[in-house]
Amino acid sequence: MTKKIFRSVFFVAVLMLLICFALVMWAFYAYFNSVQKEQLKTEIELVARAVEKDGMSYLVSLDTGESRITWIAADGSVLYDSENDPQSMENHSQREEIREAFETGNGESSRYSSTLTEKTVYYAQLLSDGTVIRVSVSNASILFLVLGMLRYIIIIFALALIISVIIADRVSKKIVAPLNSINLDMPLEVNSYDEISPLLTRIEEQRRQIELQVSELEERKKEFYAIIKNMNEGLVLVGKDGKILSINYAAAAFFSTNTECVGSDFLTVERNPAIEKTLKTAQESGHGEMQISRNGKEYQLNASRIEVDAQSSDIVILIFDISDRVFAERNRREFTANVSHELKTPLHSIMGSAELLENNMVKPEDIPRFVSNIRVEASRLLTLIEDIIRLSFLDENTEIPMEDVDLYELVISETKVLSPLAKEKNITLTSEGEKTVINGNKRLLHEIIYNLCDNAIKYNIDGGSVKIKVYKEENNAVLIVSDTGIGIPPEDHQRVFDRFYCVDKSHSKKTGGTGLGLSIVKHAVQCMGGKISLDSYPGKGTTITVIFKLVKDAAE
Amino acid sequence: MRNRFDEQLAALNRELIRMGALCEEAIAMASKALVDGDIKLSNRVVAVDSEIDEMEREIESLCLKLLLQQQPVARDLRQISAALKMITDMERIGDQAADIAEIIGFLGGRTGEDCEYIRLMAQSAIKMVTESVEAYVKKDVAAAETAIKHDDIVDDYFYKVKTSLIQMVAKQPDDGEYALDLLMIAKYFERIADHAVNIAEWVIFSVTGVHKGEDI
Numbered sequence: 001m002t003k004k005i006f007r008s009v010f011f012v013a014v015l016m017l018l019i020c021f022a023l024v025m026w027a028f029y030a031y032f033n034s035v036q037k038e039q040l041k042t043e044i045e046l047v048a049r050a051v052e053k054d055g056m057s058y059l060v061s062l063d064t065g066e067s068r069i070t071w072i073a074a075d076g077s078v079l080y081d082s083e084n085d086p087q088s089m090e091n092h093s094q095r096e097e098i099r100e101a102f103e104t105g106n107g108e109s110s111r112y113s114s115t116l117t118e119k120t121v122y123y124a125q126l127l128s129d130g131t132v133i134r135v136s137v138s139n140a141s142i143l144f145l146v147l148g149m150l151r152y153i154i155i156i157f158a159l160a161l162i163i164s165v166i167i168a169d170r171v172s173k174k175i176v177a178p179l180n181s182i183n184l185d186m187p188l189e190v191n192s193y194d195e196i197s198p199l200l201t202r203i204e205e206q207r208r209q210i211e212l213q214v215s216e217l218e219e220r221k222k223e224f225y226a227i228i229k230n231m232n233e234g235l236v237l238v239g240k241d242g243k244i245l246s247i248n249y250a251a252a253a254f255f256s257t258n259t260e261c262v263g264s265d266f267l268t269v270e271r272n273p274a275i276e277k278t279l280k281t282a283q284e285s286g287h288g289e290m291q292i293s294r295n296g297k298e299y300q301l302n303a304s305r306i307e308v309d310a311q312s313s314d315i316v317i318l319i320f321d322i323s324d325r326v327f328a329e330r331n332r333r334e335f336t337a338n339v340s341h342e343l344k345t346p347l348h349s350i351m352g353s354a355e356l357l358e359n360n361m362v363k364p365e366d367i368p369r370f371v372s373n374i375r376v377e378a379s380r381l382l383t384l385i386e387d388i389i390r391l392s393f394l395d396e397n398t399e400i401p402m403e404d405v406d407l408y409e410l411v412i413s414e415t416k417v418l419s420p421l422a423k424e425k426n427i428t429l430t431s432e433g434e435k436t437v438i439n440g441n442k443r444l445l446h447e448i449i450y451n452l453c454d455n456a457i458k459y460n461i462d463g464g465s466v467k468i469k470v471y472k473e474e475n476n477a478v479l480i481v482s483d484t485g486i487g488i489p490p491e492d493h494q495r496v497f498d499r500f501y502c503v504d505k506s507h508s509k510k511t512g513g514t515g516l517g518l519s520i521v522k523h524a525v526q527c528m529g530g531k532i533s534l535d536s537y538p539g540k541g542t543t544i545t546v547i548f549k550l551v552k553d554a555a556e
Numbered sequence: 557m558r559n560r561f562d563e564q565l566a567a568l569n570r571e572l573i574r575m576g577a578l579c580e581e582a583i584a585m586a587s588k589a590l591v592d593g594d595i596k597l598s599n600r601v602v603a604v605d606s607e608i609d610e611m612e613r614e615i616e617s618l619c620l621k622l623l624l625q626q627q628p629v630a631r632d633l634r635q636i637s638a639a640l641k642m643i644t645d646m647e648r649i650g651d652q653a654a655d656i657a658e659i660i661g662f663l664g665g666r667t668g669e670d671c672e673y674i675r676l677m678a679q680s681a682i683k684m685v686t687e688s689v690e691a692y693v694k695k696d697v698a699a700a701e702t703a704i705k706h707d708d709i710v711d712d713y714f715y716k717v718k719t720s721l722i723q724m725v726a727k728q729p730d731d732g733e734y735a736l737d738l739l740m741i742a743k744y745f746e747r748i749a750d751h752a753v754n755i756a757e758w759v760i761f762s763v764t765g766v767h768k769g770e771d772i
Contacts, residue, residue: 242570267570268693271577 001179005172013164017157025146036121036137037108043067044123044135051133056080067137072098074130092134097124101132117144229259234319238266238279245314254299254319278303282315291322298326331498338500342384342515346377353377387516390447391499394523400441402528404551407436407445407477408470414449415468422457422466429457433470436477438548444524449479451517452544456483459542477550482543488536496534497522521546561626565635568618572639575611576689576755578604579646582653583685583748587678589660590741601657608650612643619643631765638762642692645751645758649685652744652751659737659744666734673720674742677713680706681745684752692759700756710749717742 047069050058059071059080071080076093078086092098100107101124110121124134146153179196183189185207187200228235234251238244244262252259255269267276274290281288282303289302302318353370356362362370415431422429449468456466464484471478488496500515525532525546536542582604589598619640622628628636687703690696721735721742761767 265566265570265573267573271573271580271689271693273574273577273581276574276577 002172002176005175006168009168009171010164013168014161017160017164021153029145033121036139037123040067040121040123040135040137044125044133047135048125048127048133052127052129067135070134070136072124072132072134074102074132079131095122097122097134098132100124101126101134107132113138232321234317236266236317236319238315238317240313242266244269251317251319254294275301279315279317283313291326297321297323299323335499338515339388342500343381346381346384349377350374350381384516387520390520391516391523394444394520394527400444400527402439402441404437405440405442405445407438407479407548408433409435410442410445411449411468411470411479414446414453418450418453418457421454425457425460426463427457427460428465429453429468430465431468431470433468434472436470436472437551438477439551440528440548444528448521448524448546449481451521452481452546455517456481456485456542459483460485464541472550473547475550477548479546479548480543481546482541484541487538487540487542488534489538493534493536497532561622561628561632564618564622564626565632568615568622568636568639571611571615571618572642573689573693575608575615575643575646576685576692578608578611579649579653580682580685580689582608582650583678583682586653586656586660587675587682589657590678591675593660593663593666595661598657598660602654605650605654608647612647615639615643634765635762638758642755642758645754649748649751652748656741656744659741662737663734673713673716674738674745677710677717677742677745680710680713681749681752684710684749685755688752688756688759691756692762695759695763697760697763700759703756704753707749707753710746714742714746 047059047062050062051071056071056079059069059082062069062082069080069082070078070092072092073079076091076098078089078092080086081089093102096109097107100109105126107124108122110119112119118138120136120138122134122136124132126132178193182200184203187204187207188197228246229248231248232250234254235246235248236244236251236255237246242265244264244266247255247257247259247262249259252261257269261269266279270276272292274292278288278290278301282305286305287303289300292299292301298321300320300322302320304316304318305313306316307313353374357367357370411431411433415429419429453466453468460466460483466481466483469478469480469482497518499519522532525548528548530546530548532547533545534542535545582601585597585604586601588594589601619636622636623633626632684703684706687699687706691700691703718739721739725732725735757768
């Protein structure tokens, strides 16, 4: 724009200069000509009068100076010429000015020389004797004049050009400066030309709109990335060339790398052939999945091809932690296997005894022992099945009717029920406490206390003791069952609440445990919103603490 | 032209990583088969080994093609020549894993449990292979040096395995064959560790141009 303005200004300046020059030249020349003509007229009048008076003698004596004087006879022959020999000159009667003079008394004409460098102006006047006197002046033509002045013209021209260049440059810069200084972010801030203010207003409007949209997009992008980055599932985006396009924290942790690996080859991050195979499957068939255990956890890898367009087909890998599901599945399988095994053992025993009896292979005195064996095993089976039913009832987690129950009262009644068993094992069973009312289900509470005390008696040493304590603590009711029994090794603390888990298989068979007792207790406690904890060392006994919420009204 | 060369180099890099991963898998499988006495798993090691052999040929021809067609210089030349050397070591690792798997078949279902050190030795050897491949992947000289240092641990375990096997034979002369099989397995693990050291040394060469402390 600056250039264009500069060019136009410069062009106008040059053009005006040329026009002015031409006009001035023309005006001067015209003026000069008219002055010369006047002079010539005066001169010819003077000469005419003198010639009429003195004739040839005047002419001969006259110093003609610059002008040339010719005297022509009426027939056109030259009588005198101030420059040439009149004899050698041709007849002048056909010359324009002469002819005119013969006809009207005065004549004038102008002719250019053959080289155009000179212009000759002629004036002729008819004398009274019929002859014509002619005065002519030669002077340089306008072209010659111009050529003669060329040096000055060029100098003036050059000076003018330089000045106009400088001015044009300044002017164009000055015109453009406000445009250049427009701040496109704040177009309305600087007051510039009125002509462009609608444009600027529009720009400002659009700028605001764009800004709004960009910030909105940015916000959404940020949200999206925040979600992706921090979600628990791992997410990796692998380009067609095998380069990582994006990876989130979870995935980076899975591949034990950091999020700076973006842009590098996926193989440099993970080279497990199985995972690579899954990616290949995804690349070819659109989807691939696999399970892999890593860092002690089970993961599921889902790889899917995403086709943005025909050329690029990136692969997105999702990594889930499915440890819980896998472990739950494993537990269920173990449970089923355990249940079948536990149910089978007593049945085998019953079958064996019954077969022996059926085939009369038992001595008569041994029959009661075998029959009692069948009964014992059958009752064991029954207990087991009852336990399983109870457990599945708790598993169902159906609405349990809740009522206010005095925990201590229940403990006392349980101790009464269990005291024969304790006596049998030579164990002292003591209970202490106060009235503690909680909101619970009587049957479940009975299960809890019974199973805990039963365990405490069963897994005890000869002459040991079991202490049951009930007390209030702030808003909680606490039930503690402690024994002096064999205890549980620390590594089994987690698992004793699992179904069918017994610390010592052989021992449990001897004591008749099913391995379901503590599992039932745990479930029952959880059903009533309580907490259970275990504190035990092998050989030192076990203390199980159960905490329930106290009923407020009763506590006061 | 240059772009194509870079692409080919990247492809070579990927293939080498794949081959390294296969070696890791083969030796891990052999070790697991030994610990669990799993003959089925040991048979699969042989399949992986033949896959490794095939990869060696592929990478070899790729390297030769690059050398002939692109006439690489300096760093690129180092990378390609180091690759040529490394695949030989990787191929040997695969072979030795297959050899171990073969011996496991002779053990007759017995595991390496009678010799605790052999299990630890296998673990160390696997770790070394992983470290040297990792060093290649990351072009990490320090990691390669660590892998080289760990060779002493494996050598130490080999000595311990040998001593414990001698004691075992002295106690139970009937187990002589079993002990010898275990000794051979241990020797193979020791060789695998040596190959891992070689790989690590070539990694250092491809990065720094210095092999075993000598400028070549």
